[in-house]
Every structure is written in structure tokens, then in C-alpha cells.
Amino acid sequence: MEKLLTLENVNVSYVNKEKKVYAVRNVSFSIEKGDSLGIVGESGSGKSTLAMALLRLHNENLTEITGKALFSGKNLLEITQEEMNELRWQDISVVFQKAMNALSPVHRIGEQVEDIYHIHVPQASKKEIEERMIKLLKLVNLPERVYRLYPHEMSGGMLQRVAIAVSLLHDPKLVIFDEATTALDVVTQGQILEEVVQMEKEMDMTRIMITHDMSVVAASCNKVAVLYAGELMEVGYVKDIFKNPMHPYTQGLLNSFPSLKGECEVLHAIPGFLPDLSKPSEGCIFAPRCPHADDRCRREKPVQQTMKDTRQVACWLHQGGEENE
Amino acid sequence: MKKISIKKIWKTIVGDKQLLAGVIGLIVLLILALAAPVFATEDPYHFGKDMLVGLGENGHILGTNHMGQDVYSMIIYGIRTSLRVAVISALISGALGVLIGGVGGFFGGKVDTFVSELINVFMMLPSFFLILLIVAMFGNSITNVMIVIGITTWPSNAKLMRAQALSLRERVFVKSARAMGETKRQILFKYIIPNGIFPVIANTTMGMSNAILTEAGLSFLGLGDPGIISWGQMIYTGKQYITSAWWISAFAGVAIVITVLVFYLLGDGLNHVLDPKYSKKRG
Amino acid sequence: MSKEKKIPFVSVKDVAMWYPYHGKSKNKERGEKDWIKAVDGVSIDIERGEILGVIGESGCGKSTLGKILTRLEDPTRGDCLIDGVSTKEMIKKSNKEFRSTVQIVFQNPFDTFTPRDTIEKILLRPLKNYKIGSDDDERRKMCVEALESGGLYPAEDIMKRYPHELSGGQLQRISIIRSMFLNPGFIVADEPVSMLDVSVRADIINMLIDLSKNKGAAVMFISHDIALTRYISEHIAVMYLGRIVEYGTADDVVKNPRHPYTRALISNCASIDPEDKQETISIEGEPPTPLNPGPGCYFAPRCYMACEECYKKYPESIEVGNGHWASCPYAREEM
Numbered sequence: 001m002e003k004l005l006t007l008e009n010v011n012v013s014y015v016n017k018e019k020k021v022y023a024v025r026n027v028s029f030s031i032e033k034g035d036s037l038g039i040v041g042e043s044g045s046g047k048s049t050l051a052m053a054l055l056r057l058h059n060e061n062l063t064e065i066t067g068k069a070l071f072s073g074k075n076l077l078e079i080t081q082e083e084m085n086e087l088r089w090q091d092i093s094v095v096f097q098k099a100m101n102a103l104s105p106v107h108r109i110g111e112q113v114e115d116i117y118h119i120h121v122p123q124a125s126k127k128e129i130e131e132r133m134i135k136l137l138k139l140v141n142l143p144e145r146v147y148r149l150y151p152h153e154m155s156g157g158m159l160q161r162v163a164i165a166v167s168l169l170h171d172p173k174l175v176i177f178d179e180a181t182t183a184l185d186v187v188t189q190g191q192i193l194e195e196v197v198q199m200e201k202e203m204d205m206t207r208i209m210i211t212h213d214m215s216v217v218a219a220s221c222n223k224v225a226v227l228y229a230g231e232l233m234e235v236g237y238v239k240d241i242f243k244n245p246m247h248p249y250t251q252g253l254l255n256s257f258p259s260l261k262g263e264c265e266v267l268h269a270i271p272g273f274l275p276d277l278s279k280p281s282e283g284c285i286f287a288p289r290c291p292h293a294d295d296r297c298r299r300e301k302p303v304q305q306t307m308k309d310t311r312q313v314a315c316w317l318h319q320g321g322e323e324n325e
Numbered sequence: 326m327k328k329i330s331i332k333k334i335w336k337t338i339v340g341d342k343q344l345l346a347g348v349i350g351l352i353v354l355l356i357l358a359l360a361a362p363v364f365a366t367e368d369p370y371h372f373g374k375d376m377l378v379g380l381g382e383n384g385h386i387l388g389t390n391h392m393g394q395d396v397y398s399m400i401i402y403g404i405r406t407s408l409r410v411a412v413i414s415a416l417i418s419g420a421l422g423v424l425i426g427g428v429g430g431f432f433g434g435k436v437d438t439f440v441s442e443l444i445n446v447f448m449m450l451p452s453f454f455l456i457l458l459i460v461a462m463f464g465n466s467i468t469n470v471m472i473v474i475g476i477t478t479w480p481s482n483a484k485l486m487r488a489q490a491l492s493l494r495e496r497v498f499v500k501s502a503r504a505m506g507e508t509k510r511q512i513l514f515k516y517i518i519p520n521g522i523f524p525v526i527a528n529t530t531m532g533m534s535n536a537i538l539t540e541a542g543l544s545f546l547g548l549g550d551p552g553i554i555s556w557g558q559m560i561y562t563g564k565q566y567i568t569s570a571w572w573i574s575a576f577a578g579v580a581i582v583i584t585v586l587v588f589y590l591l592g593d594g595l596n597h598v599l600d601p602k603y604s605k606k607r608g
Numbered sequence: 609m610s611k612e613k614k615i616p617f618v619s620v621k622d623v624a625m626w627y628p629y630h631g632k633s634k635n636k637e638r639g640e641k642d643w644i645k646a647v648d649g650v651s652i653d654i655e656r657g658e659i660l661g662v663i664g665e666s667g668c669g670k671s672t673l674g675k676i677l678t679r680l681e682d683p684t685r686g687d688c689l690i691d692g693v694s695t696k697e698m699i700k701k702s703n704k705e706f707r708s709t710v711q712i713v714f715q716n717p718f719d720t721f722t723p724r725d726t727i728e729k730i731l732l733r734p735l736k737n738y739k740i741g742s743d744d745d746e747r748r749k750m751c752v753e754a755l756e757s758g759g760l761y762p763a764e765d766i767m768k769r770y771p772h773e774l775s776g777g778q779l780q781r782i783s784i785i786r787s788m789f790l791n792p793g794f795i796v797a798d799e800p801v802s803m804l805d806v807s808v809r810a811d812i813i814n815m816l817i818d819l820s821k822n823k824g825a826a827v828m829f830i831s832h833d834i835a836l837t838r839y840i841s842e843h844i845a846v847m848y849l850g851r852i853v854e855y856g857t858a859d860d861v862v863k864n865p866r867h868p869y870t871r872a873l874i875s876n877c878a879s880i881d882p883e884d885k886q887e888t889i890s891i892e893g894e895p896p897t898p899l900n901p902g903p904g905c906y907f908a909p910r911c912y913m914a915c916e917e918c919y920k921k922y923p924e925s926i927e928v929g930n931g932h933w934a935s936c937p938y939a940r941e942e943m
Contacts, residue, residue, distance in 0.1 A: 497715075498720055498722045500680055501720050501721070502722075503680060504680060505786070506703055506704045506738070506790075515733075520723065
């Protein structure tokens, strides 16, 4: 499979006068074409920071970034803003949590879509754009008339669908959903997720799904990357990781979600709390909360190991390569 | 609140140039006012023999007035009057504003309608005229002046406090206090006022400069307290000699400008520092 | 639950909350008033030691119901009886007595405490108000014990802190601990974990379970998280536009939903198990504002199995056994 995006040792830290916060530390993974990768983590895991850095939407004066993010031969973290502007919408697009904030309240959806379209294809005719957009609206189960509505005439779920449709205008290679379904109701979220999965089958797109909700990942992704305190714990196929989580943090996280219809197992919280992100960590960052931590975990940072099922785990318990638990 | 460290306060003050300038100015004014006898070269109430003496003559740094009083010493002692007027009238205005506005915003309903109308009525009153009237009726002692300034300037504080109370009322901690069975009075004094008072403090500090100006204005019109030394009065009496002895009015005027500026800087600086939006912007 | 003449511990009787609507009224004759019916006739019982889950989408009135039951808002009609005593009367007689009987846990733990006081001050206040403990030293000791029993170490250190220095999970636990001081018989938990990180949710959930099982409190657990609600509660009530459309034991409602709305809701609920791919039932649109709903079934305009009759009269609730009922004429039919 062709690799679409490869991250190598990406570090993102926020710097201000007083301190430096290491929000993302040494994250490496890659996404193949056609993948849908869910990046999950709790607050402070750096998942949104990572996405913002990939899109170059962070505040450049306050952020320090090192490492590589190769996207069709270009390092997204180093190219100029102009080059990035070329890529945005065309090759990489994003859907945010609150779509209503991204749309102008005084213009019809159609007018805004035309503006966005013209940035990259100035010669496109109005009719062309309308046809394209209406096709996309159908994909997300919206009627044609939406094209002529104002944002305030629509509900949150409709707006979120519009945002998804707009993000697909130019057939981007990669779409990033940044908590795009978090603010929605259960039914709407379920339906949108299904539409997105359906759409992918037809459109051959690659998707990154940033969320804190494991069940969203289970429902809509084929791969998952688990972040904790800015570090990558485990990455691999959803079917492997959800069934047999190897990293203690992933195990803890999955234990915190009750099953919808299955057996009611006792829920366990992960004891302790997030470490101070302004200090560089020695040893495994999860060690203070980990039930299996020993001296070595506290001293040395575990290296990412590739397992038989292609997943990667950063944990000393699995250093041998292929052992069970 | 008591535990906010001095270090943190110091950091905030130094971080905001306006506030820093205001605080330094205030400290200088306070030192001058408290230690006035040390800084003054003469007793300002002493009518000396040198009348209308120019700058630097006979040891009078800023000259003397028509009664032979030392202008420099009068200005130093005048700080006391101005600060007293500023602080006491601002306290009156602040306390009234916080209470009335807080009650209106927190209780809502008919109480709020009444308070809002009251605020509007007071805001529409030409306050300077009202002050003139009261001073004319009850005599021109400095106490009267302070009280009058206080009770005519509270509406702006009340407006601020009411707005704060209205939004605080919807906050979870106020609801949770209600759910814990705390009385309305407890909620008003322990939750609404302490959490909503900062904009009022900033506004009151700004109001102090207005109070100083109002007092000076009254004195200039001859309605000040004749028993004490005030800058407004100095300008008023110096007016007649403006062509021959300009220093009497001029330096008092400068003193007013500087003091007003100090309080303005202080108030505006506090406004910046205490405004949550502003502090967020600075990260 | 046996249906003998026994008085249920908490009995919500036909509670409604209507807000007047002042906007443009549609298809209405002049003079008629428009109402937004946030809660429209809810009746439900909760026993001692029972946790009742209330689920529904945003705007279904579940939070308003919680506020009414804790009397943070006064209902337009209806009342809630606790141990046979009307809370309306109780609060009139003594606010404090009512508050110590009914407590609420709020959704946002970061805003539950005044930012200007330390945890110590915050915890001591209700103890002083209710004259629990003889002096401050004894009260302080009680606080330390309570914090430690809630898993908050080191308690002495936490007492000295301000709310913003603590995490959401810690604050929510303190919030429950504070409610516990008053020894309430009925606790409304309004989305108590939705703003918390997943890994600490279980602490709060287990605390609530402990409260109901060991202290015998009746708990109303309001949430939009169906899996979690099923985990914690014995019974689940599903709300739609201010009314309960289905009620039953947690397993019955989740595994065998009878109301079309519940069916759609549960089929759309993402499961943690990636292999549990279920057929989703799609319903159109999102819940509208409850502006003059009815006269038929409120869900009828979005329902995929509505018939003409559904638009005419609000359907009666049909029991399908084991206390499980749904307000739908098709409740008995399999899908």
C-alpha cells in the first residue's frame, strides 16, 4: 500500500515567556491511502495540537515544531504558508467541531461554496460549482435546497453535514475530522458516521478522525492511534487493538467504556492524573498511572515495537516483539 | 482571595505598563500626602508677609498667593484633600453601586425593573447641578461634597454590578449554592459580589479622577469648603491674579492634571488586568 | 417492581414546564398563546436504592426535569412527592429541610464551586449552615475523612487548593462529597460525567452506585450516553420533546426497545465493539423545538412507522411486560 502521510518524530511544544509545554512528543506513524485512522486521547493528549500542526493552523510565534510529516513528498511541517495554502482544500481539508462558526451567517451556503471553490479554480462557472456541491450534498443526505439556505436556517447536524460536503469539494486526498461529531446528538452522530463510511467506499478518500470517543473510532475507522500526554502509546488496526489491547493505557481506556449491549463488566478508572507536560519525561510517560510499571519503566523510555499484526506498541511489557500480555 | 500571593500581584503590576505607572504615581501621592509636613517648606495655613512673590523668591519655591501663603506647601497639603475626596466619595459610590446593582441583577423580576429604572433616573439627572443644589442647601463642608459626589456617581457602578450579577446568577456555582440551601443573602454576599466586583473596582478607581475634578470644579465656583486647602480653590482665588501672579492657579492646575492622570491610569490598568478576556489574550 | 399500594420513595406526578413563546406564531389564531413545552407531563417513580437513568437528545427536557425536581426552577404544573410528602409544601415550610433531602450533581464540575474560595471553605460552608459538627476543628476533620473516603489524597493538601487547581474528576468527586454531607435521600445527577475524561468517569459512576446501594439514596441519572446509563441504572426512561416515551429495566430498554424513537436512538449509538455492526434505523432531521407539539404523538412527524391515527391523538402507553412500557400503538410489534 502506498503511504499517504508519514510522521517521523514529530514534536510540538508551546513556548511562552515562562515555560515550555511539550504537547506532542516524538510521534511517528504513517497512514496508507484509503485508511481511516482514528486518533484518540483524553484532554491534554495532544491530539488536536497534532492536527493543527499538520494543517499549519497553529500560532507560529508560540509553537516549536520539529520532525517530519511527509505528504506526497513534501514535509508539511516545513513548507511555506503559501505552499500550505495550495494544499489546503485541494489535497488536505478539515472539518471542525463547530461548523456553524466556520460559515458566514449573512451569506447563503451557495455563495460561500463559490468563494471557496474559486480560490483554487478561479475559472469555474457557477453552474459547475452548484452541480458539484449538490452531488456532494446528496452524499451526506441533504436536499438540494440547502444550497440556497442561510446557515441560521439549518440545524447543527445539517451544518455539520454541509461542512463535510464542503471539505470534499476538491476531492482531497486527506480529510481531517477534528472532533467533527462530538457536539452532535446520538442519532445525528450515528447517521453522519454511517454516511461518512458509505461515502468513503465511493470516493476513495483517506481520513483522520480526531476524537476522545472510542466508540466513534470503533464505528468509523479501520485504524486507531492512541495518544497519551503527547506520546503515542499504540497504533494499529481497530479490529486488533479493540479486541486485544496491548498497552496498559489502551486497556485502561477500553475498560472505562461500558459495552452497549454486551455483558456489564465492572468499570475501572485509571488512577492518578495527567503528568505535568512542561517537564520532559524520563521513562514511560504512563508509568505513574500504570498498574504494571516497574523500575525500568520509570527510568527508560520504551521504544516502539512492531508486533506480528503490524501494530506498534510503546511499552516495555512487549519489548520482546511478540509475546502475549 | 486572601491567599493570592504578593509575587503574583507584583508580576501583574509590572506586566501592565499603565497599571505600573498608576501604582507608582499613587505611591508617590500617598507618601507626599502622609508626610506633607516633611515635604512642605512652610505651614500652608500661615499667612506670611511676602504676598504675590514670584517663583523661587524668598525661599518660596512656587511663589506665594495674595495672602502670603506658600503655593508649594499648599499644593502638597492639597493632595490630602484631593485623595480624601477621591477615596471617600468613591467608596460611597462603589458601595451603593455594588449593593443596588447586585440586588437588582441577582433577584431579577420586579426588583430588577425597579433598580433599572432607578439607575436610569439617576443617570439622567444633571449631577453637577444636583451637587450645586445640595451644597447650596446644606452648606459647603467637604463632607457634604464627598457624600454628594458619592450618591450622584453610583449609577455607573450599579449598572456594571447588575450586569455581572445577571450573568453570575446563571453560573453553576450559584445554582449549586442554592441547591445546598444557602440563603439569598449568603449567595449575594459570598458568591455574586466577590465574583463580580472587579469591574466595579476598576470603574471606581477611574471615578476617583472624576471626583477630584468635581471637587475642584465646586471649589472653583466658590462652593468648596473654605476651611481647607484644595487645588480648585487655589485656582479660584488665583484667577483674579492670573495676569500678575500666574503661578497660583497654574501649579494647582498641573497638580490636578497629574493626580487625575494617576487615577485614570490606575483604573484603566486595573480594567485591563481584571478583564478576563484581556488576560486570556495575553495567554 | 411490585405494584402494591406501597408508596414509592420518589414520585414525580405530572410535572410540566411551559415557557411562553413570544416569537412569530405559525398557523395560529390571534389571542391564542404559544408555549414551548420543555417538559410536558412527566410521571415516574424511583425507589430507595434505585438508580433511574433518563436518556434523550439535547433539548428533550431531561435537564429541565432535573432542575424542576431539585426546585431550581418551579414547574408550571405537577409536583414531586418524596416519601409521600409534597416537595412544594416542604420547600415552603423549610428550604433547608428540602435541600438536605434533595441534592443535585451538576454537569460542569469546573464551574460548580466559586473560584474565589478554597476547597476547605467550600466544604465547611454547608456544614456550618446545617450545624453539622460542633466546631470548626471537628468539621475540618469530617472534611478530611470524607475526602479520603472519596479517594482524594492527600486530603489536607486538597483542602488548601482552589477549584481551578484541581482536575474535573477531583472536582466532581468533591461535589458529590459535599452533597453527601447533607445525607440526601434523592440525588439528581445531571450529566455528571459528560465533561470528564473517559479514564476518570468510572470513579464518579462507582461513587454514585455506592451512594444508592450503601446509603439507600434514590438517584436520577440524566445522560445522553446510552451505554453508560445502561451500566449504572436499574431502570431507564427515554424522553422525547418533554415526555417519557418509554420506560423499563435498563436491559429491556436497550436490548429490546419498543418505541420507534428508542429503536432509532439505540441503533445509532456507536458501540465500543467494532464487530458489533448493527443496522441503523435512520430518522429524518433533528428534534424540533417543542413549540405547541401535538395533538398527536410528538414523534410522529419523524417517525418511520407513523399512521394517520398517530397524528390525531397522543398514543397511550402500552405495557409489554416486566413493567416495560412505551407510548406507541406498535409497541407490541416486532420490527
